[in-house]
Amino acid sequence: MEIVNEMRKLAKGFDSPTIAVVGSHSALDVCAGARKYGIKNLVICQKGRERPYDLHYKRKGNVGCVDETLILSKFAELCNDANVKLLQKKQAILVPHRSLCVYVGYDALEKCPVPIFGNRFLLKAEERNVPNNQRDLLVKAGLNVPKLYVADEIDGLAIVKASEAKRSYERAFFFVSSPEEYEKKSREMIARGIITRQGLETAIIEEYVVGVPFNFNFFYSPLAHRLELVGIDIRRQTNLDGVLRLPADEQLEVLKRIRVRNIEAGHVACTIRESILETVFDMGEKFIETCRKEYPPGILGPFALQSLLANSEDGEKMYIYDVSFRMPGSPGIKCTPYGNYLYGESLNMGERVAMEVKEALKQNALDKLVT
Numbered sequence: 001m002e003i004v005n006e007m008r009k010l011a012k013g014f015d016s017p018t019i020a021v022v023g024s025h026s027a028l029d030v031c032a033g034a035r036k037y038g039i040k041n042l043v044i045c046q047k048g049r050e051r052p053y054d055l056h057y058k059r060k061g062n063v064g065c066v067d068e069t070l071i072l073s074k075f076a077e078l079c080n081d082a083n084v085k086l087l088q089k090k091q092a093i094l095v096p097h098r099s100l101c102v103y104v105g106y107d108a109l110e111k112c113p114v115p116i117f118g119n120r121f122l123l124k125a126e127e128r129n130v131p132n133n134q135r136d137l138l139v140k141a142g143l144n145v146p147k148l149y150v151a152d153e154i155d156g157l158a159i160v161k162a163s164e165a166k167r168s169y170e171r172a173f174f175f176v177s178s179p180e181e182y183e184k185k186s187r188e189m190i191a192r193g194i195i196t197r198q199g200l201e202t203a204i205i206e207e208y209v210v211g212v213p214f215n216f217n218f219f220y221s222p223l224a225h226r227l228e229l230v231g232i233d234i235r236r237q238t239n240l241d242g243v244l245r246l247p248a249d250e251q252l253e254v255l256k257r258i259r260v261r262n263i264e265a266g267h268v269a270c271t272i273r274e275s276i277l278e279t280v281f282d283m284g285e286k287f288i289e290t291c292r293k294e295y296p297p298g299i300l301g302p303f304a305l306q307s308l309l310a311n312s313e314d315g316e317k318m319y320i321y322d323v324s325f326r327m328p329g330s331p332g333i334k335c336t337p338y339g340n341y342l343y344g345e346s347l348n349m350g351e352r353v354a355m356e357v358k359e360a361l362k363q364n365a366l367d368k369l370v371t
Contacts, residue, residue, distance in 0.1 A: 007115040008367035011093065017366065018042050018068075019357060020092040020114075022075055023053045024099035026350065029331040031057070032065040033350030037358045042090060044078055045071045046103075075103035079112040087114045093370060095353060096123060097327040115370035117353060118301045122291065122325040128161075129202050132294055134323040141290035143283055144319045147207035152179045154205065160186075162195045162203035172199075173262050175208065194259065209319045211308035214272055217328045218284050219352045220299045222368045223359055227284050228342060229277075230302075230352050231333025236266040269335040276309070279318055283307075287323075300369060301356065302349050304328035327353075 011017075019034040021027045023045035031053075034041035043053040043066050054069045070086070077083060087094070094100075095117045101109065106124040109116065125133050138145050149158050154176060161171045172195050176182040182205070189195045195203075215235070219228045239261050243251055272280065283305060292298030306322035331348045339347030347355075360366045 001121075003111065003113065003120075004371045006113065007370055010088070010113075011115040011366040011370045012364075014091040014093075014366050015361075016040070016091055017357060017361070018090045018092045019095060019117075019354065020044060020087060020090070021095045022078070022097065022100045022103065023049060023069070024075075024103075025097040026327045026329040026331065027053065027097075028057055028065060029329075029348050029350035030095050030097075030327065030353060031067070031350065032331075033348065033352070033354035034357075035059070035065045035067070036351055037354040039354055039357055040067050040090075041065075042068045042070060042087075042092060044075070044083075045069050046075045047071055047073055075099075076105070076108070078104050079108045079114075084113055093117050093357065093366070095327060096120070097329055098324070101126070101326070115366075117357075117369055118326060118371065119291075119295060119297060119299060120371045122295045122299065125295065126323060126325055128204050134325075137287065137290050137294060138320055138323070140294065141286040143286060144317060146209050146319055146321055149205040149207070151182050151205060154179050154182055157208045158182075158205050159208045160203055160205050162189070163199040165193055165196045165199065168199070170263065173260075176205075192259075206321070209308045209310050209321070211310035211319065214270070214307050214309060215267070215328065215330065216280055216284065216305045216307060217330060217333050217349060218303050218305070219301060219349065219356075220284075220288055220303070221356060222297075222300045223356060223363065223365060227281065227288060228352070229280065229284070229338045230347055230349055231269065231330070231336040231338050232272055233267040233269050233330040233333050233336075235264055236268060237262045238265045239263075241265075267330040267332050269330075269332040271336055272309075276316070276318075283318065283320065297371070299325065300371070301353060302327050 018040040020042045021030040023043045027043050031041045045053055050071050053066045057064050057066045059067050093115050101123050110120055124130055157177050160174050164170045164172045174185050186200055213234050215233045217230050219230050243260055288299050304324040305320050308319045310317050327349055334346050334348040360369050
């Protein structure tokens with residue numbers, strides 16, 4: 001597309017780029033990586049949410065990782081003409097994460113004339129209600145995904161994922177095992193104001209796979225044409241984690257009074273049995289190849305496959321239930337050994353992004369990293 005050619009031409013002329021990121025999600029991860037590799041960074045903050053970046057981690061001498069902040073009234077102002085001109089002047093390369101997509105929006109980002117690290121047109125494929133979305137891509141890649149149900153055909157344990165009534169970018173979850181149970185619980189959720197009828201109409205009803213969760217945080221290098229596993233993590237979720245820490249009988253009592261919520265609060269670094277790594281890389285490579293065909297130029301930089309390893313009489317099977325086409329937001333993956341196996345040091349994703357930018361500067365190839 002024309003915007004891609006323009007942004008690649010713009011980035012090709014950068015001699016002193018600034019890694020820019022919205023002040024939320026994984027901004028400190030990005031800034032710490034930029035500082036480590038001697039690249040300037042800028043955090044775009046929203047008024048009232050700037051203190052971690054403008055005060056606590058602002059760089060003072062050898063302390064801190066944030067070089068500079070830009071404070072806006074609303075994150076959505078990022079793509080305004082004046083801010084775009086400022087970012088272009090600073091030779092900014094914008095690193096996307098989930099908060100950027102939520103607060104600025106896919107349509108604005110696809111048109112925003114600032115180079116974006118990665119494929120700006122893949123970002124919206126995370127949403128299940130768009131054509132050629134993440135599930136479509138996983139299926140085209142021949143990867144295992146949980147079965148989808150329609151409401152009147154539910155014949156096994158299923159999880160219903162509907163947009164929350166108050167925060168549409170978050171999902172409310174409930175479990176059902178029959179059409180009758182679906183109707184009953186749906187009415188209850190709507191009556192309590194947790195979801196809306198409209199949210200239910202666009203909900204996903206998915207087979208609930210019982211397995212071990214693993215988030216595989218990958219990086220595809222457009223310079224080396226190489227897939228890398230930077231690290232693995234699992235999620236900490238509220239208030240689910242609190243409920244699970246109780247004895248079973250107390251869980252049942254608590255669940256009479258509260259609704260379990262799966263709101264992401266943090267991550268825990270983990271590893272996987274080494275004999276499974278071949279399967280992990282095979283999944284990543286098939287997915288990259290499919291995305292390259294469906295959304296050229298495909299995946300550039302960070303992405304994650306959220307997976308479940310299930311056991312059955314037929315053996316182990318890996319299912320993928322969610323995809324991130326941007327910074328996955330788990331700095332703790334630096335505590336896993338996978339970067340060390342490749343580079344002699346463990347990495348977080350912010351460092352891996354900065355490594356690629358630094359190498360692209362040496363090769364005069366920044367245009368290969370952006371759209």
